[in-house]
Amino acid sequence: MGTGIEESLLEQGPDAYLLLTADGTIAFVNAAAERLFGYPREQLLGVGHNILLSEDERGGFLRVFGRLGRGSDAGRRPFAAAGRRRDGSELPLEITCSLVTVDAGTAMAVAVRDGSHREDTDSGRRLAVSLLDATLETTADGIVVVSNEGLITGVNDQYLKLWGMPPELIAAEDPTALVTFIAQQLLDPDDFLQKVTELHADRGKQSHDVLEFIDGRTVELYSRPQKVADEIVGRIWNFRDITTRQRAQDQARRAMDELAEQTDKLKELAFQDPLTGLANRMLFNERAAAALLTPGPVHVLLLDLDDFKEVNDVLGHHAGDEMLVEVSRRLQKCVGPHGTVARLGGDEFVVLLVDCNDSDTVAQRIVATLNAPVSIEGTLMRPGLSLGVASRGPGTMTSSELLRQADLAMYAAKEAGKNCYVHFRPEMLAALLERTQLTAGLRRAVELGQINVHYQPVVSSEQLEVVQFEALARWQWEGRLMPPDQFIQTAERSGLIRDIGAEVLRRSCTELQPWLAEDPRRTLAVNVSGVQLQHPDFAERVLDIAAWSGVDPHQLVLEVTESVFFDAQCHVITQLVTLRGAGVRVALDDFGTGYSSLGRLQELPVDIVKIDKSFVSMLRTGTEKLPILTSMIHMALSLGLKVTAEGIETPEQARYLMDHGCDALQGFLFSRPEPEARRELGIRNSLAAIAALESVPLPA
Numbered sequence: 001m002g003t004g005i006e007e008s009l010l011e012q013g014p015d016a017y018l019l020l021t022a023d024g025t026i027a028f029v030n031a032a033a034e035r036l037f038g039y040p041r042e043q044l045l046g047v048g049h050n051i052l053l054s055e056d057e058r059g060g061f062l063r064v065f066g067r068l069g070r071g072s073d074a075g076r077r078p079f080a081a082a083g084r085r086r087d088g089s090e091l092p093l094e095i096t097c098s099l100v101t102v103d104a105g106t107a108m109a110v111a112v113r114d115g116s117h118r119e120d121t122d123s124g125r126r127l128a129v130s131l132l133d134a135t136l137e138t139t140a141d142g143i144v145v146v147s148n149e150g151l152i153t154g155v156n157d158q159y160l161k162l163w164g165m166p167p168e169l170i171a172a173e174d175p176t177a178l179v180t181f182i183a184q185q186l187l188d189p190d191d192f193l194q195k196v197t198e199l200h201a202d203r204g205k206q207s208h209d210v211l212e213f214i215d216g217r218t219v220e221l222y223s224r225p226q227k228v229a230d231e232i233v234g235r236i237w238n239f240r241d242i243t244t245r246q247r248a249q250d251q252a253r254r255a256m257d258e259l260a261e262q263t264d265k266l267k268e269l270a271f272q273d274p275l276t277g278l279a280n281r282m283l284f285n286e287r288a289a290a291a292l293l294t295p296g297p298v299h300v301l302l303l304d305l306d307d308f309k310e311v312n313d314v315l316g317h318h319a320g321d322e323m324l325v326e327v328s329r330r331l332q333k334c335v336g337p338h339g340t341v342a343r344l345g346g347d348e349f350v351v352l353l354v355d356c357n358d359s360d361t362v363a364q365r366i367v368a369t370l371n372a373p374v375s376i377e378g379t380l381m382r383p384g385l386s387l388g389v390a391s392r393g394p395g396t397m398t399s400s401e402l403l404r405q406a407d408l409a410m411y412a413a414k415e416a417g418k419n420c421y422v423h424f425r426p427e428m429l430a431a432l433l434e435r436t437q438l439t440a441g442l443r444r445a446v447e448l449g450q451i452n453v454h455y456q457p458v459v460s461s462e463q464l465e466v467v468q469f470e471a472l473a474r475w476q477w478e479g480r481l482m483p484p485d486q487f488i489q490t491a492e493r494s495g496l497i498r499d500i501g502a503e504v505l506r507r508s509c510t511e512l513q514p515w516l517a518e519d520p521r522r523t524l525a526v527n528v529s530g531v532q533l534q535h536p537d538f539a540e541r542v543l544d545i546a547a548w549s550g551v552d553p554h555q556l557v558l559e560v561t562e563s564v565f566f567d568a569q570c571h572v573i574t575q576l577v578t579l580r581g582a583g584v585r586v587a588l589d590d591f592g593t594g595y596s597s598l599g600r601l602q603e604l605p606v607d608i609v610k611i612d613k614s615f616v617s618m619l620r621t622g623t624e625k626l627p628i629l630t631s632m633i634h635m636a637l638s639l640g641l642k643v644t645a646e647g648i649e650t651p652e653q654a655r656y657l658m659d660h661g662c663d664a665l666q667g668f669l670f671s672r673p674e675p676e677a678r679r680e681l682g683i684r685n686s687l688a689a690i691a692a693l694e695s696v697p698l699p700a
Contacts, residue, residue, distance in 0.1 A: 016112040019102070024049050027107060036114060038086035049110075054082035054090050080115055092116055142239040145226060146175050148203070153234060162219070162239055187212040199223055203232045210242075218246045248295060255293045259286070273343040275321060276328035284342035284350055288399035291354040298392040299359040300399075301351040301366065302406035306384035306418050308347040311376070319376045326374050327383060334365045350403065363389055363421040371419055386413040387421035408432060439494045441477050442487055446499050451475055453507050454673035457686045458525070458644060458666045461658045464690045466683050468557070468664065469515075470525040471508035472673050473500060484527070492531045501532045502541060509549035509556075511676045516555050525557040525587065530564035536571055539578040546584075553583035557608065561589050565604060576605045587644070592632055602639050609636045611662070613647020622652035633660050651693055658693075 010017050016033035018026055029044050037044075037052055044051070083093040092115035100109045142162035145154035152175070159165070163185065169177060179196050183189035192211060199205055207223040222238040271283035279287070291298045305327065312320040324347065331341045331349060339362070340352040351366070353359055366387060373382045388409030390402050409424040416422060445451055451473055458468035475482045491497040505526050516522050532538055546553050558579065564572050576586055587608035588601075592615055601609070615629045636643050645657045648667030657665060670689045671682035 018049065018052075018110045018112065019100070020049050020108040020110060022106060022108075027102075033112065036085075036091075036112065037083065052083055054084050078113075083112070140240070142241075144178070144237045145234055146237070147234040148232070150175050152178075159239065162241060185213055185215075187214055199235065203235070211239075217241060217243045219243075252294045255290050259290050273328075276325055276343050278328050278332070278349075279340055279342040281342065281344050284340060284344070284352060285399050287340050288352050288402065291352065292392060292397060292399060292402075294354070296355040297353075297357060297359075298402070299351075299353040299356060299362075300390045300402045300406045301353070301359065301363055301387060301421070302390075302403065302410050303349050303351075303366070303370075303385050303387040304410065305347040306386055306414070308383075311381065315377055315379060319379075322376050323374065323381070323383065326376075327370060330369045330372075331366065334369050335362065350406070359389055359391060363387055367419060367421055384419050386410050386418050388413055388424065389421055390424040405429070435490060435493075438477075438487065438490050439496075442475065442490055442496055443494065445475055445477070446496055446503070449503070451500055451503050452675065453504055453511070454675050455508070455512075455679050455682065456666060456673040457671045457682050458664050459670055459686055459690060460664055461662055463521075466670075466686050467519075467521055468523045468525055469508075469512060469679070470527075470559070470666065470673075471504055471512075472527070473504045474673075474675075488529065492529055495531070497529045497531050498535060501526075501529060502545065505542065506545050506549070509545055509551045513550050516551055520552070520555070523555045523557050523585070524551065525559055527589070528558045528560050528564075530560070530572070533560070533564055533572045533575055536575075538571075539575040539582075542579060542584065543582055553579075554585075556584045557587050558584060559587045559589040559610065560606075562591075562604075573605060580605055580607070591636075592628075601635065601641075606641065608642040608644060610666075611643065611645040611657075613667070616645055616647045616653055616657070616667070619650075619653040619656050622656040624656075630660055633657075633662060637661055651689075654689075654693055 010028075011030045013030065014032060016036040017028075017030045018033055019028035021027050026044050026047055026049055029041055033044070034041055039051075078094050078096050081093045081095050083091050085091060094113040094115040096111045098109050100107055140158060142159035143154065143156050144152060144159050147153050163182060165178075165181060169181060179193065183192050186192050192209075195207060195209060199207055204225055206225070207221070209221045211219045211221055213219065218241075220240040220242050222240070224236055224238075225232045226234040226236050271280055271286075272278065273280045288298070288300065305323070308320065308323070311323050324343070327347075327349065328341065328343065331351065335341050335351055335353070338356070339354070342350050342352070344350055351362070353362060356362065367385065370383050370385050373380050375381075388406040388411070390405035390409060392402060405424040405428075408428040409422045412428060413420050413422040452475070454472050454474050455469040456472060457466040458470060459465065460467040473484050473488070475487055477487075488497065491500050508524055508526060512524050516524060535541075542556070542558070543553060546556060558576075560576075580586060585607040586605060587610055588604065588606045589610050590612045591609040592612045609632075611629070611632060615626070615632070618624065618626055618629065633643050642663045643661065644664040644666060645653075645662045646666040648654050648657070648665050648669045650669060653667075654665050654669055670686040674682040
């Protein structure tokens with residue numbers, strides 16, 4: 001940088017001294033600078049000088065540096081600025097700048113003094129400059145401000161990035177060089193140069209132009225005069241990159257043009273549903289794909305008619321066709337001319353809404369309109385439907401993805417009770433993936449015989465001993481033991497429940513046969529799904545397994561829920577009557593939670609009721625007055641049925657239920673479900689709990 005003597009003088013001088021390269025990097029600092037700003041020298045060398053300036057002053061300081069390149073006196077005279085110390089505090093500075101020649105070329109020498117002795121009498125000026133700098137640097141547009149004298153009075157980083165402009169070109173403050181640099185990148189430089197000449201000649205003129213780059217970019221140019229107190233002091237040039245927007249608009253325009261050209265061809269190719277006259281799947285996909293190329297909102301509403309098969313079965317397919325035509329007419333009326341209604345096949349319809357900001361209103365209108373009665377061949381029918389709504393999200397989507405999301409939402413609407421609509425949520429897709437993985441794992445477990453059986457003891461209130469075991473299916477999956485409530489629904493949906501139920505019955509009969517043979521009063525209880533009962537050969541299969549394993553049918557108890565009796569078309573009643581005729585007993589599980597348990601109890605083919613644990617959990621001290629619970633027990637007993645209470649966890653609950661006539665008790669108080677190898681432990685734990693009941697005082 002210079003001689004050793006020069007460096008020594010700078011090092012020992014009282015003023016802070018810095019040397020900056022052309023891009024603003026600190027190349028030298030002296031000891032006074034270290035003291036003034038609080039940084040050790042090694043943390044300053046090689047970093048940008050902005051670290052030493054307040055946020056409010058950085059833009060103004062850079063403009064002073066730029067003017068030095070043209071030999072301006074700006075910077076050679078001391079000027080005030082705001083600095084920032086290492087601890088974040090600000091301090092007033094007095095700065096003098098000059099250009100110097102060093103080995104690496106031209107650099108900038110900066111002398112800095114503590115300006116605390118100076119009073120900033122123009123705080124308003126500093127605020128205005130600060131606001132101007134903040135505006136320049138935060139906008140996405142490239143901005144340069146040129147005074148009437150040809151000086152560059154303002155420029156932001158976005159301007160440099162937009163044009164790939166080197167900092168030294170800005171430092172030279174030569175507007176002609178800037179214009180030439182820009183023109184070299186344009187497809188039509190002459191038109192741009194002519195525009196600049198016109199604006200230079202007429203200072204009050206405004207301009208809006210579109211510039212096409214050689215590299216394919218498109219930039220909007222806004223130019224307007226800069227005024228201070230109604231006096232024109234310069235010109236503001238504003239450059240905005242609209243390449244992405246322009247391409248999106250062009251792409252959308254091309255898509256719409258292509259769609260218009262294909263309209264006649266689509267008609268010729270019969271892109272309509274022949275029954276209803278609606279668009280078919282192919283036309284829907286075309287329009288959905290075109291809509292997704294536009295920036296506006298896109299919604300897909302997918303619906304199917306619930307229980308539509310009954311219309312065909314009862315009134316015939318001709319009546320079903322009339323129903324579909326009427327539904328299509330109502331859908332078109334709900335959607336209007338701005339949406340597309342399509343029939344995908346059968347009783348499945350889809351609605352495409354483009355640039356619609358209120359899909360809920362349309363969905364509500366569809367549900368209400370389609371649910372109104374319709375007369376089909378003299379028969380008044382009310383169509384039921386389930387509707388799923390999917391909307392285009394922030395990411396890129398295809399029409400098939402949007403349709404799949406609407407399909408998931410539609411099935412969620414079915415599960416929610418039908419005759420409603422549900423919006424797609426991302427967790428639905430995750431739930432579908434989980435169900436798919438669960439089904440695949442369960443299917444493999446069934447094939448490999450990996451469904452296990454655990455046994456929970458049931459205690460007789462009269463004999464005070466274990467008289468029954470309930471067989472419960474268990475599945476070891478991915479390192480954890482899954483209870484039935486986490487996989488039985490999947491088994492029912494996939495049809496695997498039939499094989500799982502048969503395996504549980506077969507294994508439990510085999511493993512408990514010796515224990516059952518010791519005492520004819522002992523029984524084995526097995527849960528049965530409504531899906532199993534719908535198979536015509538279910539009763540025969542149960543009796544075959546009992547005979548094969550050597551278990552007396554009188555020692556079998558099949559536990560069912562009241563929901564299995566709801567479907568009058570299935571063979572449930574017939575099968576249960578057949579099994580009871582062979583000696584098998586039937587228990588009504590979860591008693592008290594059905595829709596009409598007490599009213600229908602005497603009509604159902606059952607021998608035992610199991611009080612649901614939700615009623616047992618109401619017992620705390622054993623002194624509660626629970627008329628519903630006691631009424632259920634007494635009602636069942638009066639009908640000659642046996643009563644079992646499940647979910648018992650405390651001695652007080654057990655004592656209360658025994659005192660009110662429950663025949664059998666089951667719950668964690670006696671034992672948790674245990675595998676066959678630990679079944680004897682379950683019996684011992686139950687006997688210990690029975691013995692402890694003798695110390696529980698009777699409720700007052």
